[in-house]
Amino acid sequence: MQQAPLLEVKDLACERGDHRLFSGLSFTLAPGELMQVQGANGSGKTTLLRTLCGFVQPVQGSVHWSGQDIGEWDDDFHAEMCYLGHLNAIKDELSALENLQMSAGLAGYTLSDQQAVSALRRMGLQRREHLPVRVLSQGQRRRVALSRLLVGDAHLWILDEPLTALDVGAVGLMQELIGEHLSKGGMTIFTTHQPLQVAGVQTRQLMLS
Amino acid sequence: MNRLSLFGLLGLVVRRDLLLAMRRRADVLTTLIFFVMVVSLFPLGVGPEPEMLRKMASGVVWVAALLASMLSLPRMFSADHADGTLEQMMLAPQSLSVLVLGKILAHWMLSGLPLALIAPVLGLQFDMSAQALWILVLALLLGTPVLSMIGAVGAALTLGLRGGGVLVSLLVLPLCIPVLIFGAGAVEAVNGGMSAVSNLALLGAFTLFALVFTPFVAAQALRISME
Numbered sequence: 001m002q003q004a005p006l007l008e009v010k011d012l013a014c015e016r017g018d019h020r021l022f023s024g025l026s027f028t029l030a031p032g033e034l035m036q037v038q039g040a041n042g043s044g045k046t047t048l049l050r051t052l053c054g055f056v057q058p059v060q061g062s063v064h065w066s067g068q069d070i071g072e073w074d075d076d077f078h079a080e081m082c083y084l085g086h087l088n089a090i091k092d093e094l095s096a097l098e099n100l101q102m103s104a105g106l107a108g109y110t111l112s113d114q115q116a117v118s119a120l121r122r123m124g125l126q127r128r129e130h131l132p133v134r135v136l137s138q139g140q141r142r143r144v145a146l147s148r149l150l151v152g153d154a155h156l157w158i159l160d161e162p163l164t165a166l167d168v169g170a171v172g173l174m175q176e177l178i179g180e181h182l183s184k185g186g187m188t189i190f191t192t193h194q195p196l197q198v199a200g201v202q203t204r205q206l207m208l209s
Numbered sequence: 210m211n212r213l214s215l216f217g218l219l220g221l222v223v224r225r226d227l228l229l230a231m232r233r234r235a236d237v238l239t240t241l242i243f244f245v246m247v248v249s250l251f252p253l254g255v256g257p258e259p260e261m262l263r264k265m266a267s268g269v270v271w272v273a274a275l276l277a278s279m280l281s282l283p284r285m286f287s288a289d290h291a292d293g294t295l296e297q298m299m300l301a302p303q304s305l306s307v308l309v310l311g312k313i314l315a316h317w318m319l320s321g322l323p324l325a326l327i328a329p330v331l332g333l334q335f336d337m338s339a340q341a342l343w344i345l346v347l348a349l350l351l352g353t354p355v356l357s358m359i360g361a362v363g364a365a366l367t368l369g370l371r372g373g374g375v376l377v378s379l380l381v382l383p384l385c386i387p388v389l390i391f392g393a394g395a396v397e398a399v400n401g402g403m404s405a406v407s408n409l410a411l412l413g414a415f416t417l418f419a420l421v422f423t424p425f426v427a428a429q430a431l432r433i434s435m436e
Contacts, residue, residue: 053300055435079302087293093232105221106294108302110211132232 005030007156007187012061014047021047022208031185034178034201039208045191049160053083079108082154084162088145092134096120096144099133103148111151119150124170138165149177157181159190218303222311230319236284237319244277244324248331259336266335267345267396271389274324274349278356281320283374285312285364299435305428313361313424321353341396344405348395351412352388358423359384365430388415
């Protein structure tokens with residue numbers, strides 16, 4: 001059954017410096033849908049995702065969440081979304097476990113040691129939970145950042161290049177996680193240069209040029 | 210899932226910044242050692258005349274405290290900005306002002322509070338009386354939070370700029386002059402046989418005033434610098 005779209009983008013235009021990246025962009029995203037943003041380097045993929053988060057004000061157009069402009073949503077919209085950018089937002093000095101608990105805290109909820117450890121294990125970080133992140137590899141750091149997706153209850157996942165530095169196993173795991181998220185009525189919008197197929201879900205493509 | 214209250218969030222941010230500082234102790238120690246060095250240079254440079262030293266003591270300690278707190282300001286948000294944590298803070302479903310207040314509190318505990326605690330030891334080099342030392346500590350405890358709070362606004366405004374470290378000092382130092390005047394004035398009042406209450410009350414008023422508006426202003430400045 002097709003559900004009403006929660007995320008609506010209308011006639012969006014964004015600039016970076018004085019350079020117009022895209023204009024007249026409109027799309028909707030309904031629960032259970034997966035959307036891939038494609039485009040060459042510098043075509044505005046990251047800017048689009050950051051606009052959806054509310055970091056960047058669009059030059060024109062609007063972004064609506066459940067029928068209301070995200071600017072008017074205040075902070076409640078942020079409770080319903082999870083953004084993962086180019087930067088991992090993890091601290092080298094803290095362990096993987098502490099990092100996950102702190103990010104959960106910033107996202108507004110507390111996480112028990114057990115919940116955090118099981119999320120990290122699921123991401124393939126067994127016996128790495130208490131090591132400082134400094135000694136982990138790039139791929140493992142990315143896994144620590146991605147484990148945030150497992151512990152939150154956000155509806156909308158906004159993922160900017162989630163597969164950077166991940167090995168084949170972890171890419172498979174991400175496909176599985178996104179599949180689970182969508183089957184629970186979640187939505188995902190992401191950018192990637194690697195192929196990402198989720199079983200049983202049609203990936204919608206958005207081309208920026 | 211357990212939702213975090215506003216105070217829970219405040220506690221979490223303070224705990225997090227203190228934990229990070231404990232894992233990176235050198236940063237905290239450099240501020241403190243800088244303070245000790247600057248204050249200790251004066252008796253060596255001006256000569257051992259007790260009368261003159263007593264007179265300039267509070268001013269020297271306050272100026273050194275001001276400079277020392279400038280030293281740690283650029284670090285307030287820059288690490289979080291560089292590794293993307295600041296983005297996640299903007300997306301926190303709770304108030305960004307509270308988050309900033311947490312960072313300010315942690316910054317004060319790591320820069321202002323240690324200075325106030327070590328000041329009496331340094332005051333001895335200037336032959337300060339016991340009563341003057343007490344007032345000095347009290348004035349520092351009341352006044353240094355303002356430095357962290359105004360500093361947070363400056364640090365947020367200059368985030369991501371080249372040469373932001375110097376710029377933040379140029380921006381913040383003039384705004385801290387009232388704190389310097391009344392902070393140093395408190396000790397001078399006691400030395401002159403008067404009561405320091407009016408100076409201390411004004412310092413307290415500055416702190417309360419800054420507490421009301423600086424977290425909000427710093428949060429807005431952070432939003433602007435994220436674009």
